[in-house]
Amino acid sequence: MSGSHDISQPCADLTDVAAGWLAALDAGSADMAAFEAWRDADVRHAIAFAEVAASWRDMDSLRLVQGDMAAPEKAPEPARPDRRHVIRAAAGVAAVMVAGGGFAYRAYARDTASTDLGERRTVAVRDGLAVDLNTDSRIHWKTGETTRIWLERGEVAIRLASAQKVDLQTPGGAFQLMPGIYNARLRDASCELAVVKGSITGVGATPIGAGAIVLATAGRIASRAGEDADLDRVTAWQRDILVLNGESLDYALSEINRYLPKKIVIGDPALSRIRLGGTFATTNPDEFLQALHTSFGVRATPNAGGGIILTRT
Incomplete structure (x- = not known):
């Protein structure tokens, strides 16, 4: 792929920034309009602030509990670390705890x-905005002057009417x-976005078009120019089909298994080299x-768990 662009990301010390806002709010010196603008500019800002605030409250509660505990003799207090460094560490733990679970999005x-x-x-998010969710997918959204959609899991098609804009947040960027039609699919920590119709802005100096x-x-x-065949394959799930064009059996099974609670697995490693083409129902x-x-003379045998094992006949 070619055409590298930057997507807005939090700085390395985002937790410090959130802690600074919290301290200013606690002291009554914060500019509320500026704080809300920073928080709403990126969901990661809101997440970082929520984590820091939770850690701050936890430490206050712990201090109160410790203060209420009677002790016959009071030992000298050890030097306590700077509160912001404690918040930073605690928020880091909190981030790990919520990662992947969608808690912060919700x-x-x-x-x-x-x-x-x-x-x-299909979900009607608002007038002129519909989202089709593929198998095993989850989204969150917030409507307002700007509609934000968070893709937490899976794959979606977004249909956006004229005079509408949407901020799409994904783990990848x-x-x-x-206005247009888009297909977004998460692939591990990345997001693949196909522009079927319309354009993307905000990711570089030049909009990325249909x-x-x-x-x-x-x-x-990283972007590349697509072809009609590429877009047809990407959006084929909306017609309940899988389009293959010379892909390996491994790849085909990874796609088919997205729709199956009981998986199909390869029992003979040599079968992985099979290349497939055609259209199949999902x-x-x-x-x-x-x-x-x-x-190809492949036998499908049910296994004890309800899935299917593929072997040579």
Whole structure:
């Protein structure tokens, strides 16, 4: 891919910034408008502030409990670390605890929608804005002057009418979506975003237009020009199909298994080298398994756990 861009990210000392705001608020010296602008500029700012505030409250509660405990003799107090450094460490632990669980997203957003394995649903976020959720997906959103959507898990299609803009927040980075149609899919810590129609702004000096497929990782994106075939494959799940064009059986199973509670696994490593092409239903794996048997002589055997093992006939 080519065309590297920066996506807005918090600085390395974001927790220190949040702690500074908390201290100013506690002292009554904070500019509330400036604080709210900083907090609302990025969900990570709100998350950092929530974590610091929680740590601050925990330490206050601990100090009160310790103060109430009677002791026959009071030993000299050891030197206590600077409060902000303690907050920084505690917030770091809190960040690890909430990572991946969506707690911080839910705390900041107003609404949530999700799907189970094999389920697909459409959510009307507001007039002119609809989100289709693929299998095993979860989003959170907050409407207002600017609508924000957080993609916590899985894959979504976003359909945005004219005169609308959306800030899309993902673990890989943030995007501002102009009116159009988009497909966003999380891949580990990255987010793949396909611009089916419309354009992305806010990720670089030049907007990224229709046909592009970008991958955001750690706040940076790499983009490439897509083709109609690429976009058709990316959006095929909306028609309940999987499009393969010479991919390995390993890849095909990783895609099919996204929709299945009981997985299909390879029992013979040599089968991994099989290359597949064609269109297969995601709602029923029987068609896929029959094609493997007919074209490659692959046997599908149920296992004790309810899944399927693939071997040579």
